Amino acid sequence: MAEGDQDRLFAEAIDRFGGALARLARGYEADTELRRDLEQELQVALWQSFATFDGRCSLSTWVWRVAHNRATSHMLANKRHAQRGWSSIEDVEIADADADATPFARADSEHAMALILGIIDRLDPPDRQILLLYLEGVAAAEIGAVTGVSPDGVATKIHRFKSMLTRRFAGSGDAR
Incomplete structure (x- = not known):
């Protein structure tokens, strides 16, 4: 070139x-x-x-x-x-450090992003790649092309990440 x-x-x-x-x-x-x-x-x-x-x-x-x-x-x-001490997405558990926080405080976007980045910092490099690309809005098929993981595998990792975040932000309440 x-x-x-x-x-x-x-x-x-x-x-x-x-x-x-x-x-x-x-x-x-x-x-x-x-x-x-x-x-x-x-x-x-x-x-x-x-x-x-x-x-x-x-x-x-x-x-x-x-x-x-x-x-x-x-x-x-x-x-x-x-x-x-990196972990696989399947092994990460989120400690609920703000158990006494109000729902409004839990929804604060800066706090949420800090939590998300804290989780990502703990992940194995392959899982980290998938989630960082997902957060940038890259499609699962393209994430698969970049990482070498099948699009179904990418979708599974993203689903697990979303489920983990839903459990964290829903606390003891309904996760809907």
Whole structure:
């Protein structure tokens, strides 16, 4: 691919996905300094990847695949797995730290997002990839193409995540 085409694709990708890549970095890295490093690594990996981009998949699928592969490599290089105590989505239980909170307080969006990100921080990299892409609005089929998990497997993971959140936010009340 010509360098001009590579530059054009990179600029388009950053324009369309720059904010999502920053959120993805937050999902993978809690430390502020390491997160900035990861954001730069994502951009460099993406720019370099366009030298081999042949258009057999959509730009979106390519960007997510490169970003998630690089983010996973970043995490493994920093050997956070043993220190963080990651879990599979099937094994995560949410402690109800706000058992005495009012329903209004439980519904506060900042609190809810902090809870969701806290759960995602504890997940194995494959589950983390699926949920971060889901939160970005990526379709199950495309998540499957990025992660190598079947669309049915993706849907199952997302359903389990939603069920877990429903139990958490519903508390002891009806989960409808």
